[in-house]
Amino acid sequence: MHPRLRLDALSVRFGGIQAVQQVSLQIAPGEIRGLIGPNGAGKTTAINAITGAVPVFSGDVFLDDTRITGLPTHAVSRLGIRRTFQHVEPFSELTLLENVLLGLSSTMNVSFAAAALHWTSARSAEKQAIEESYALLERFDLLPHAQVRAAELPFGLLKRMDLARALASRPKLLMMDEPTSGMSESEADAAIRAARELAEETGVTLLVIEHNMRVMMALAHSITVMNQGKVIAEGSPSQVQANPAVIDAYLGEESDASR
Amino acid sequence: MSSSHKTILAVGFLVLMGAAAGLGSYPVYLMSLAMINVIAAVGLNMLTGNAGQISLCHSSFMAIGAYTSTLISAHWGLPFWVSIPMGTVLAGLAGGLLGAPATRLAGIYLALATLGFLQIVQITIEELSSITGGVRGLNVPKASIAGTELSDYPKFLIIGLSCAAVIWICSNLMKSRVGREFDAVRLSPHAAQAMGLSISRIKLSAFMLSAALAGLAGGLQALLVGFIDPVEFGVSASLRHITFIVVGGMGSMGGSVLGALVLSALPEFLRPVKEYSDLIYVAILLAFLIFLPRGLITLLTSLMNRVRGIGRAAGRT
Numbered sequence: 126m127h128p129r130l131r132l133d134a135l136s137v138r139f140g141g142i143q144a145v146q147q148v149s150l151q152i153a154p155g156e157i158r159g160l161i162g163p164n165g166a167g168k169t170t171a172i173n174a175i176t177g178a179v180p181v182f183s184g185d186v187f188l189d190d191t192r193i194t195g196l197p198t199h200a201v202s203r204l205g206i207r208r209t210f211q212h213v214e215p216f217s218e219l220t221l222l223e224n225v226l227l228g229l230s231s232t233m234n235v236s237f238a239a240a241a242l243h244w245t246s247a248r249s250a251e252k253q254a255i256e257e258s259y260a261l262l263e264r265f266d267l268l269p270h271a272q273v274r275a276a277e278l279p280f281g282l283l284k285r286m287d288l289a290r291a292l293a294s295r296p297k298l299l300m301m302d303e304p305t306s307g308m309s310e311s312e313a314d315a316a317i318r319a320a321r322e323l324a325e326e327t328g329v330t331l332l333v334i335e336h337n338m339r340v341m342m343a344l345a346h347s348i349t350v351m352n353q354g355k356v357i358a359e360g361s362p363s364q365v366q367a368n369p370a371v372i373d374a375y376l377g378e379e380s381d382a383s384r
Numbered sequence: 385m386s387s388s389h390k391t392i393l394a395v396g397f398l399v400l401m402g403a404a405a406g407l408g409s410y411p412v413y414l415m416s417l418a419m420i421n422v423i424a425a426v427g428l429n430m431l432t433g434n435a436g437q438i439s440l441c442h443s444s445f446m447a448i449g450a451y452t453s454t455l456i457s458a459h460w461g462l463p464f465w466v467s468i469p470m471g472t473v474l475a476g477l478a479g480g481l482l483g484a485p486a487t488r489l490a491g492i493y494l495a496l497a498t499l500g501f502l503q504i505v506q507i508t509i510e511e512l513s514s515i516t517g518g519v520r521g522l523n524v525p526k527a528s529i530a531g532t533e534l535s536d537y538p539k540f541l542i543i544g545l546s547c548a549a550v551i552w553i554c555s556n557l558m559k560s561r562v563g564r565e566f567d568a569v570r571l572s573p574h575a576a577q578a579m580g581l582s583i584s585r586i587k588l589s590a591f592m593l594s595a596a597l598a599g600l601a602g603g604l605q606a607l608l609v610g611f612i613d614p615v616e617f618g619v620s621a622s623l624r625h626i627t628f629i630v631v632g633g634m635g636s637m638g639g640s641v642l643g644a645l646v647l648s649a650l651p652e653f654l655r656p657v658k659e660y661s662d663l664i665y666v667a668i669l670l671a672f673l674i675f676l677p678r679g680l681i682t683l684l685t686s687l688m689n690r691v692r693g694i695g696r697a698a699g700r701t
Contacts, residue, residue: 207578227565230561240562
């Protein structure tokens with residue numbers, strides 16, 4: 126089977142620093158892949174390079190065998206790669222409904238003229254988008270807050286909104302940057318359950334960055350471990366956990382692995 | 385807004401338009417000017433209040449609209465209902481011309497770039513005096529329909545209808561995908577891009593839309609006043625537009641209308657202290673920025689909510 130996402134010797138440099146060095150990996154369609162590593166391992170930078178948020182120094186990124194290296198962020202997103210943010214990045218003055226509607230925006234086929242003159246095509250597209258957004262809000266238990274501005278809501282709840290917003294356009298690949306950071310234990314468990322159900326239901330491929338090993342063991346099919354910009358191990362959760370290089374990398378810097 | 389509200393507004397508007405027939409020509413003229421200001425404010429507010437792009441050259445696009453429509457009418461003899469739309473389109477294109485490089489700039493750099501644009505337009509008008517009349521200004525050909533010269537009241541009707549159309553179209557836009565995307569660019573460009581939205585395309589459309597409306601306002605102003613000169617479209621006019629939207633409420637369609645109407649009435653009250661009017665404008669701008677940064681519209685909505693609350697309480701007892 127062709128991989129959904131393939132990285133070929135991907136490297137990112139910031140000045141003299143090699144943030145990501147020759148990272149190669151393949152993720153199969155429908156797979157849930159964990160990406161772990163100590164702080165500064167280059168995980169978020171790798172995601173940023175895939176989405177075009179930081180320039181690729183060398184190497185290539187393929188989505189379903191289409192080369193997407195160096196495309197602008199919005200173009201990558203339109204091809205079917207969405208992401209969530211570690212710090213959510215809500216549209217703070219807009220309601221949750223409007224936030225999720227914006228997740229759908231690029232798939233809405235409404236011309237400027239149709240919107241300006243309130244044509245039937247624009248009205249029905251808007252109505253359909255609102256229905257879809259309500260369905261998503263319901264699935265993430267956000268319906269009571271649909272008309273509340275994001276700025277007035279707590280962080281854990283906005284994390285769920287971020288997920289709903291990213292999934293609105295039915296992406297092929299969803300990259301989640303620390304989906305449970307800032308959540309309580311029970312919130313994290315619920316979020317993981319939801320993510321797993323969702324992946325099974327919609328067939329979306331997941332690439333999940335996570336510090337919390339317990340969460341990762343429960344969620345991922347397989348795990349890639351990075352340290353200092355390089356891939357140092359890859360395998361099933363139990364294989365990775367027993368890998369001496371991984372233990373070394375974690376214990377050498379901090380004891381996140383034992384958390 | 386519910387459909388009953390819309391009906392009330394539409395009926396109120398029509399009654400006002402009709403009632404104005406009984407007024408003298410000076411109040412009709414003032415009301416026309418106020419509605420031109422509303423069109424300009426609506427245009428600027430979508431760019432600055434919604435899309436978050438500061439512009440100090442809104443009056444330059446008014447100038448482009450005013451001069452284009454005037455020159456087209458004067459040289460080619462085309463009627464105002466052709467020349468004003470042409471001025472509108474040309475101003476929109478000029479907005480694209482400025483917007484293309486400006487989409488790469490932010491904050492203070494964008495402010496400086498738009499100030500530079502304002503200077504370029506001012507100097508161009510002043511230096512091309514053989515065409516534009518330079519600093520001495522230009523008389524606008526008398527507008528007529530079917531050979532009858534337009535007096536103040538028909539002009540008022542034309543401006544009123546244009547203003548209503550602008551408000552309707554722009555409310556539609558701001559409530560649609562387009563308006564949400566403008567807001568998204570202001571609130572988090574980072575997230576907007578991740579949602580598949582092209583920041584530069586959205587900024588460019590905001591610049592063009594805003595400039596086109598300024599162009600329309602300029603064309604209508606030339607029609608109404610009958611005379612244009614570069615001073616009308618200088619930096620103090622741009623500052624006045626910014627004051628409209630700050631006083632009314634940034635990013636709010638109702639705010640644009642409210643701010644422009646209230647401040648258009650102001651010069652009438654300031655006549656005894658006319659020399660200080662620029663100073664008073666700036667004082668108002670600063671006072672609102674400090675004490676009521678979200679504008680008059682917030683006062684109005686909270687007042688309406690309270691009235692509604694009292695109504696509901698009365699209904700219960």
